[in-house]
Amino acid sequence: MSPLHNDRFLRALLREPVDQTPVWMMRQAGRYLPEYRATRAKAGDFLTLCQTPELACEVTLQPLARYALDAAILFSDILTIPDAMGLGLYFSEGEGPRFQRPLRTAADIAKLGVPDPLEKLRYVMDAVSLIRRELNGRVPLIGFSGSPWTLATYMVEGGSSKNFRIIKSLMFDQPDLLHQLLDKTAQAVIAYLNAQIQAGAQAVMIFDTWGGVLSPRDYQAFSLHYMQQIVAGLQRENEGRRVPVILFTKDGGAWLESMANTGCDALGLDWTCDLKQARQRVGDKVALQGNMDPCVLYAQPVRIRQEVGDILASYGAGSGHVFNLGHGIHPEVNPEHAGVFIDAVHELSRAYHAQTDPGLGDNQRFYSVS
Amino acid sequence: MSPLHNDRFLRALLREPVDQTPVWMMRQAGRYLPEYRATRAKAGDFLTLCQTPELACEVTLQPLARYALDAAILFSDILTIPDAMGLGLYFSEGEGPRFQRPLRTAADIAKLGVPDPLEKLRYVMDAVSLIRRELNGRVPLIGFSGSPWTLATYMVEGGSSKNFRIIKSLMFDQPDLLHQLLDKTAQAVIAYLNAQIQAGAQAVMIFDTWGGVLSPRDYQAFSLHYMQQIVAGLQRENEGRRVPVILFTKDGGAWLESMANTGCDALGLDWTCDLKQARQRVGDKVALQGNMDPCVLYAQPVRIRQEVGDILASYGAGSGHVFNLGHGIHPEVNPEHAGVFIDAVHELSRAYHAQTDPGLGDNQRFYSVS
Numbered sequence: 014m015s016p017l018h019n020d021r022f023l024r025a026l027l028r029e030p031v032d033q034t035p036v037w038m039m040r041q042a043g044r045y046l047p048e049y050r051a052t053r054a055k056a057g058d059f060l061t062l063c064q065t066p067e068l069a070c071e072v073t074l075q076p077l078a079r080y081a082l083d084a085a086i087l088f089s090d091i092l093t094i095p096d097a098m099g100l101g102l103y104f105s106e107g108e109g110p111r112f113q114r115p116l117r118t119a120a121d122i123a124k125l126g127v128p129d130p131l132e133k134l135r136y137v138m139d140a141v142s143l144i145r146r147e148l149n150g151r152v153p154l155i156g157f158s159g160s161p162w163t164l165a166t167y168m169v170e171g172g173s174s175k176n177f178r179i180i181k182s183l184m185f186d187q188p189d190l191l192h193q194l195l196d197k198t199a200q201a202v203i204a205y206l207n208a209q210i211q212a213g214a215q216a217v218m219i220f221d222t223w224g225g226v227l228s229p230r231d232y233q234a235f236s237l238h239y240m241q242q243i244v245a246g247l248q249r250e251n252e253g254r255r256v257p258v259i260l261f262t263k264d265g266g267a268w269l270e271s272m273a274n275t276g277c278d279a280l281g282l283d284w285t286c287d288l289k290q291a292r293q294r295v296g297d298k299v300a301l302q303g304n305m306d307p308c309v310l311y312a313q314p315v316r317i318r319q320e321v322g323d324i325l326a327s328y329g330a331g332s333g334h335v336f337n338l339g340h341g342i343h344p345e346v347n348p349e350h351a352g353v354f355i356d357a358v359h360e361l362s363r364a365y366h367a368q369t370d371p372g373l374g375d376n377q378r379f380y381s382v383s
Numbered sequence: 384m385s386p387l388h389n390d391r392f393l394r395a396l397l398r399e400p401v402d403q404t405p406v407w408m409m410r411q412a413g414r415y416l417p418e419y420r421a422t423r424a425k426a427g428d429f430l431t432l433c434q435t436p437e438l439a440c441e442v443t444l445q446p447l448a449r450y451a452l453d454a455a456i457l458f459s460d461i462l463t464i465p466d467a468m469g470l471g472l473y474f475s476e477g478e479g480p481r482f483q484r485p486l487r488t489a490a491d492i493a494k495l496g497v498p499d500p501l502e503k504l505r506y507v508m509d510a511v512s513l514i515r516r517e518l519n520g521r522v523p524l525i526g527f528s529g530s531p532w533t534l535a536t537y538m539v540e541g542g543s544s545k546n547f548r549i550i551k552s553l554m555f556d557q558p559d560l561l562h563q564l565l566d567k568t569a570q571a572v573i574a575y576l577n578a579q580i581q582a583g584a585q586a587v588m589i590f591d592t593w594g595g596v597l598s599p600r601d602y603q604a605f606s607l608h609y610m611q612q613i614v615a616g617l618q619r620e621n622e623g624r625r626v627p628v629i630l631f632t633k634d635g636g637a638w639l640e641s642m643a644n645t646g647c648d649a650l651g652l653d654w655t656c657d658l659k660q661a662r663q664r665v666g667d668k669v670a671l672q673g674n675m676d677p678c679v680l681y682a683q684p685v686r687i688r689q690e691v692g693d694i695l696a697s698y699g700a701g702s703g704h705v706f707n708l709g710h711g712i713h714p715e716v717n718p719e720h721a722g723v724f725i726d727a728v729h730e731l732s733r734a735y736h737a738q739t740d741p742g743l744g745d746n747q748r749f750y751s752v753s
Contacts, residue, residue, distance in 0.1 A: 176713050178681055185682035185690070228676055229657045266637055267655065284598045285637065306598055311548055312555035320555070343546050 014213065014252060015150030022084040023153050026216060026257035026279045026300045028333040034325065034362035035083035036355050037155075040341030041076040042088045046348055048075045059104045063090050066139040073144050077151065079348065080355045083335075084152050084216070085144065087209070089137055091159030091220055094201050095168045097133035098125050108172065115171030119187075122194045127201045130208035137205075138212040145213035156214025158206050160221035160262075161198040161243075162236035165191070168198075177226055184235060191235065199239040203246035210248050210256050218259040218281065219243060225264025232268060241275040259302055263340065266291070273298040284339035288327040301328070302335040305354075310338075310346040314353040321357040330365045384583065384622060385520030392454040393523050396586060396627035396649045396670045398703040404695065404732035405453035406725050407525075410711030411446040412458045416718055418445045429474050433460050436509040443514050447521065449718065450725045453705075454522050454586070455514065457579070459507055461529030461590055464571050465538045467503035468495055478542065485541030489557075492564045497571045500578035507575075508582040515583035526584025528576050530591035530632075531568035531613075532606035535561070538568075547596055554605060561605065569609040573616035580618050580626050588629040588651065589613060595634025602638060611645040629672055633710065636661070643668040654709035658697040662704075671698070672705040675724075680708075680716040684723040691727040700735045 017023075021035035043049055052072050056062040063069060073088040092110050096102035101113030116122055128134060144154055167173070169180040183191050206217050224236040244258055260272050261281025272280050273295040282291055282303035291301055309320045321336075328334045336358045342351065387393075391405035413419055422442050426432040433439060443458040462480050466472035471483030486492055498504060514524055537543070539550040553561050576587050594606040614628055630642050631651025642650050643665040652661055652673035661671055679690045691706075698704045706728045712721065 176715075177678060178713070178715060181676070181678035182681040185679055185686050225655065228654045231676075264634065264655070267657075285595065285634070287599045287637075306551070306601075308547060308551035309555055311552040316555050343548070345546075345548060 014145065015148075017150050017153060017215075019083060019152045022335060023216060023254065023257060025332050025335050026259065026302075027255060028297065028300050030366070031332050032363065032366055033359045034328075034334055034336050034365065036336040036358040037082050037084040037086065038076070038338050038342050038351065038355075039086075041080075041082065041086065041351075042072045043342060044344035045342055045346045045351070046075055046079070059090075060102065063088070063093065064136045066136055066143050069136075069140040070143045070147055073140075074147060076351075077148075080352055081359060082152060082355060084155055085148055086155040086218075087137070087141055087144065087157060087214065089140065089157070091157070091164065091222075092167055093134060093137060094128065094158065094198070094205055095164055097128035097130075098168075098201065100168060110167060111172040112168065116168050116194065119190055122190060122197075125194070125197050127197060127204060130205045134205060134208070138208055141209050141212035141214055153215035154213060155216050155218055156206060156209030157218045157220060158202045158243075160219050160224060160236055161195045161202060161239040162227070163221050163223045164198050164202075165194050166223050168194070177223070184231065188234075195235065195239050196242075199242045199246075202243050206243070207246075207248050210251050214256070215251075215254070216257045216259065217247065218261060221260065221262040221265065224262035229267065232262075232265070233271065236262065237268070237271060237275065240272075240277075244276045257300075261302070269294050279335065281337070282339060288324060288334075289329065292328060292333075297333075300333040300335065302337050304337070304339040307338040307340050307343050307346075310342065310350045310354060312350075314350065317350060317353050318357040318361070321354060322361050325358070325362050325365055328365070332366070336362070384515065385518075387520050387523060387585075389453060389522045392705060393586060393624065393627060395702050395705045396629065396672075397625060398667065398670050400736070401702050402733065402736055403729045404698075404704055404706050404735065406706040406728040407452050407454040407456065408446070408708050408712050408721065408725075409456075411450075411452065411456065411721075412442045413712060414714035415712055415716045415721070416445055416449070429460075430472065433458070433463065434506045436506055436513050439506075439510040440513045440517055443510075444517060446721075447518075450722055451729060452522060452725060454525055455518055456525040456588075457507070457511055457514065457527060457584065459510065459527070461527070461534065461592075462537055463504060463507060464498065464528065464568070464575055465534055467498035467500075468538075468571065470538060480537060481542040482538065486538050486564065489560055492560060492567075495564070495567050497567060497574060500575045504575060504578070508578050511579050511582035511584055523585035524583060525586050525588055526576060526579030527588045527590060528572045528613075530589050530594060530606055531565040531572060531609040532597075533591050533593045534568050534572075535564050536593050538564070547593070554601065558604075565605065565609050566612075569612045569616075572613050576613070577616075577618050580621050584626070585621075585624070586627045586629065587617065588631060591630065591632040591635065594632035599637065602632075602635070603641065606632065607638070607641060607645065610642075610647075614646045627670075631672070639664050649705065651707070652709060658694060658704075659699065662698060667703075670703040670705065672707050674707070674709040677708040677710050677713050677716075680712065680720045680724060682720075684720065687720060687723050688727040688731070691724060692731050695728070695732050695735055698735070702736070706732070 021031045024031050025035050049072050053062055056068050069088045073085055092102050103111055166180050224232055249256055257278035259279040260277045266286035279300035279302050284304050284306035391401045394401050395405050419442050423432055426438050439458045443455055462472050473481055536550050594602055619626055627648035629649040630647045636656035649670035649672050654674050654676035
């Protein structure tokens, strides 16, 4: 593998000094980019795009050609695991992801196997290897997975849900059965993420999109517990470097302390959290990633820069912050606005890192008197 | 007006002693009830149901005939105000509420007037008077309104929204214009709720359904600020009794302290908050209303009772708690399960109120040694 030229993202996740705050955007390879829409049209449909390593690689790299991003993220979908488990993933226009065979009985759950990531999910690992080769050390590559709870909502509901009627009925009436499903899914996620790491992913992120629809008690038992199991089961070092793990529960701002106690390296935050308070709450346990409202990118450039400045000021001086949106970039965003955002993070963040010499460790650091 | 036979709800909102925890359900007059569906079919459409006082009264009273509820809530819609402002409310099947003339320019906002609630909203006041007469003192009647921010999202987007693109663009790029809209809307809400109080509403609730999509800073400036203005502008006493005000921001659990500082009497909580912690956080400033996950009603009766018991234990002894769901009851719920829920609250809560003598004031209270 080529040496890594820009390791700001990995350093910030480990709270090591950096020259400027690293930045990437959730869904940075996506519909807001005309070149993405062209590749997707060429692929024919979304699933073919995910399952063809050359095309997945192409769209992964597209935003890096436009913007000075500090990380690439594998282009894929969180539902590849349930698909590999045999549920039959498909996408219906306007309706989002659906499964041909959702889980509806105890027997459905009992017969689920943990898929070998080098067989049915080989296309993902091939994409990871190919992207690493094409990145050629420019920036690190992030691998990812959905959380067991989030995956289970789709597997049981058969697709997206508003009220989570079926999975919550299962949770309240037959918790042991749901635990059985979550346990298998957690094992599948561990194998899947470890395979991504072995194929070349230099950091991994777990997306818990739906943990925030749970009560605090149910979040601990049915979502966080399994993310903790995953963190404990991951290969944390590869190519002589630590592989950081980022946990992100959308609408999980109330639970940062317990998320930070899972052994992960960083937490993703949405924009409903105050970043300054979040930093105080997690202390030096984890780094933080986030948290600009993606709707700010609808605003004019001057307002985008102002918001970036406010968020940087809120985090304050020192490392441990990876700038990102608080959720995926919206499809209607003007790509030029994304560029304004990324440049503003780099430009405006330098002042917050100037006081420390990146070459020195924590107890050798000196502060300028200005 | 007839004397009030059951004032548990009003007493709990003022943290006065009660014999058992009062309970009602958001959307208790709704689609889960076959008798509601029959009246709605008779009305033809949802808007006619809202605008015909006899029919609105009929559905308001339906759940009271089935369950031992401690309050009735006016059957209406939060979008009556923008409709009275001239935006042309209509409901399209499957798509939810829409406006014929959404606000799209500064001129649209400039020409908005504050509607006289006794003219264009007369049908609401007539419904309130009629319901009070028909209730005949059984339980108190709750009036309500949407929050200015929540109403503005519909007025600007033209209906329900997923990403809030238009209103957030307005908020980030032209905050003064949005403030102008919110200020007019707050004035309209004050006039509307005061008219409901004068027509007989004995408590009022402000629904901030979409405050939770804002950052902490934007929530304070664009939602909470205007709810505080409303609280300050309301008539707080009528018929010789205090008229309590309840604020409810869905997904607003992070902001309870500042909500409690608005001068309101109680906060509504969704199920993503821990009730025990919420009580500690707000101290004796306000009462709390909530917060069972409405999906618990999908579960079997034994599980519903267990959950009610857990929530009662979480709040603990003493008054200041109105039991409710954390959001509206879902349309697919079995009406018998709602009955199990309501009876369980009354039955299981008595133990938490047994230690205080409702006849004595706070400093004369004695505790049994058991």
